[in-house]
Amino acid sequence: MPATPLPGTRVPDHRGRTDLDRTGLDLAGNPRVRVLAVELLAAAWHVLRRTTFEYLGADGRWTRQQRETYDRGNGATVLLYDPERATVLLTRQFRFPVYVNGHPDGMLLETAAGLLDDDDPETAIRREAAEETGVEIGELEHVFDVWMSPGSVTERLHFSAAPYTPAQRVAAGGGVADEGEEIDVVELPFDRALAMTTTGEIADAKTILLLQWAALHGPFRTR
Template sequence: MTAGIDTPDRRGRTGLDQHGRGLTGNPRVRIREVELLSCHWYVLRNTTFDYQHRDGHWSREQRETYDRGDGATVLLYCLETRTVLLTRQFRLPAYVNGHPDGMLLETAAGLLDDDDPEAAIRREAHEETGYRLGPIQRVFEAYMSPGSVTERLHFFAAPYDPARPATGGGIAEEGEDIDTVEIDFTRALQMIRTGAIADAKTIMLLQWAALDGPFRHAQDHRRGAD
C-alpha cells in the first residue's frame, strides 16, 4: 500500500499515479507509465511516454513533472499616484540559486486551491496586503516553467487606494512573513533592468502595464516628449 496511490496521503489524495494516463489530445504522444516519486505536499511524478517526431519515428522519453496546482497573481496599481503595491518575502529556491538574500519583490499571488482564479486572487490579495479588491481585470494566463512544472498562472490587475494602509502579512500559521512595498511605477520598471525585481510574474505584469495596461498612455506620452 502506497500513500497517494491506494491509500490517502497527508492531504487525503489517492490515485496520484493516474495523472495524464487518459490524455488523447495529441496523437503523437502515448503515455506508458506514471511513477509517483513524492507527494509530501505537492506532487512529483516521473512519466514515461512514446513520442512521434516530425520525421515519423517514435522514441521512448521520460520527464519529471512537479504539480503544485494552478495559481493566480494580481498587479495592484494606482493611476493617481503612479504607484504599484508589491510584496516582499523570503523565497528559499531563489536564495539557494544565487539571489543575494532570497527576499523577492513580487505581485500578490497564491494557489487556487479549490477556488476559481478570481476568487483565489481576491483571497490572496487580502491575506498578503490587507486590501479587499473592487473591480478586477483578467489579463492573461501563462505556463511559467513548462519544461518541468505543471502550474498555469492566471494574471489579473486591479486598482488600490494608497490612502488606506496595507495591513496584510500573510498567514503566520503557514510560515508566511510578508511585507508590502509601494513603488513608483517608473522606478519599478527600472528595477527590472537592474535586477532588483527578478520575479517572472511581476516582470510580466509590470511590462504589460506599461505596454498595454493602465500606464500605457503615460508611457506613450513620455516617449513623445523625448
C-alpha cells in the same frame, strides 16, 4: 506478502489524496503522444511524478521518453496599481529556492500571488491580495494565463490587474502567520518599479511580466 501501496496511490496520503499515479494516463488530445506509465516519486505538500510516454517524431518514428513533472497546483497573481498616484503595491518575502540558487538574500519583490487551492482564479487572488497586502479588490481585470516553467512544472498562472486606493487597504496584510508567511508590503512609483526590472532589483518573472504589460498595454501605457 504484497507490498504496501505508496501513500497517494491506492491508499490516501497525508492530505487524503489517492490515484496520484494516474494523472495523464487518459490524455488523448495529441495523437503523437501515447502515455504508457506514471510513477509517483514524492507526495509531500506537492507532487513529483515520472511519466513514460511514446512520442511520434517528424521522421515518422516512435521514441520512448521520460519526463519528471512537479505538480504544485495552479496559481493566480495580481498587479495592484493606483492610477491617480501612479504607484504599484508589491510584496517582499523570503524565497528559499532563489536563495539557494544565487540570489544574495532570497528576499524577492513580487506581485501578490498564491495557489488556487479549490477556488477559481478570481476568488483566489482576491483572497491572496487581502492576506498579503490588506487590499480589498474591487474591479479586477484578467490579463493572461501563462505556464511559467513548462519544461518541468505543471502550474498555470492566472494573471490579473486591479486598481486600488489607500482607502481600500483595510488591513495591514503581511500574510498568514500560521502558514509561515512574513510578508512586507512595498508601495513604489510605477516608473521606479519598471526600472527595477532592468537593474535586477525586481527579478521575479510574474512581476516583470505584469509591469511590462502595464507599460505596454495596461494603465500606464501612455507614460
